[in-house]
Amino acid sequence: MEHKHYTNINQIPKPPAFTMSRGLHFIYLGLVIIGIEAFLIALRSDPDRAWHNFLLNYFYWLCLSLSGLFFVALQYVTGSMWSTPLRRVPEALIGYLPVAFVLLLILFLGKHHLYEWTHLDEVLHDPILIKKSAYLNFSFFAARNFFSFLVWGLVGFWLVKNSLKQDRNGDVKLTKLNKKISAPFLVVFGITFTVMCFDLLMSLEPHWYSTIFGIYCFAGLFYSGMAITILFVVAMKKQGALADVVNENHLHDLGKFMFAFCVFWAYIAFSQYMLIWYANLPEEIGYMIRRTEGAWTPVALALLFGKFVIPFFLLLSRDAKRNEKFLVAVAVWVLVFQWLDCYWMIFPLLGEKPVFGWQEIGIFLGFLGLFVLTVTLVLQKIPPVPMKDPRLLEGVNHHQ
């Protein structure tokens, strides 16, 4: 397919604003209501299960939002040109962070249903937890979460603000400023995200520890983040907002990223699994026994094949990554298995058998509606393409 080659930034046609139909707005709003209903009913019948579902979805959608923040910062640091035309999508994903913060406050209400270490009487009878209580106590836990949100929110807001300011004045200095913000932020992000994963998920089993756990979660974050970015980019391309500026070469690159992190996730997941399996230490092995033995074996195997083997072969060929419909299907597949990964990390604590019912579906749909509504509201408000970004011209002319 031949693409139009632009020699001047002014030749690029001004893209139409992104809009989502009223009907879809109502559908997503309906999903939010379904989610709230499901959560409230589940709270009454089985509060433990309701809160574990809440934690699962809180973490899942927060990771998708953070993937936008990480991606934007990464693109500035590497000076990438190709991603400039579609940068508004990851920027809009950041818009979910304030919503996630409110959800964090709600999550705090369920702390006694989730975290053993918040029960003072149990901690007092457990010598290990007493020693860990300097770190694992609720006020420090809340402070760490607040601090991470403060950093993510401020940097995210700052990066997007500069990017939107550039839409008006086209100042090259703003690109350079964003690069300077992004570089130290990537380091801070690595630390804050690891701390958050340790706090939210690893402390569910406070006796267990794995130093690679943060990277494991990060691999899933980037993997699923590329999937959600592909979905939004294709939706905006279909709707017209990105039709002139994004072509199959951009999709190819997003697909390559997704493929790379499919392998990276498998590499990290196996590194974590093999060390624990080989050493077979009593304080570590319990985590893997609960997750790979008995009724959880099929879930663990589904993860191995669904999150690594099958998408690996699906994304292996060049044509697969350049085919819009195929890539969208794989992206949805990846998002489903990212959910299963979070489920596999959290739900073995509820029982020896995996449970799946209306609670899981309903609460997931609620978060889905909330996430899509938030992100599309942001996307509709901001110009869909950074038209005065000095890197846009190269990005639009992206070829092999």
Place this chain on the structure above:
Amino acid sequence: MAHKLLGIVGIFKDPYHLLRAAKEVQTRKFEHCDAFTPYPIHGLDKILGHKRSKVPWVTLAFGLMGCFGGLGLQIWVSAITWPLNIGGKPYLSIPAFIPITFECTVLLGGLATAAALLFFCKLPNYHTNLLDKEITNNAFALYIPAKENGFNENDVKSFMQKAGAYEIKMVE
């Protein structure tokens, strides 16, 4: 002594003139032409009608061979012919075999890729004469072999000249 004409090479100063000549090749449906340029030129392979390389298929085939070969060897050695108790683990301990399986995949895939590249590029080759010493520096060359269907010496010369070749050589 009259040699048989093997082909004609046109030498150009820049990629735009080369692309112009390559488009003439495209309209004549020549299939064995090749271009020699100091750096890659986007879209040139498409115009010259070059098909995608077969190297990735070789990599896949040998990678899979390395994967299953490496895994099979370990299973055969540690669980079938000479069962050995290591750390109280079962004889058939797939997780312990994965790192070596991975290494075998990468090793066989990598070596096969390098070998396939040399094979498909017909390298090493000490017998072909250099078309022009400038093509590793600042010249762009287009070679059209005489075996093409509908090859006409005067026609090729004239379209090369029209496209802007500063030198046209007969290869004999």
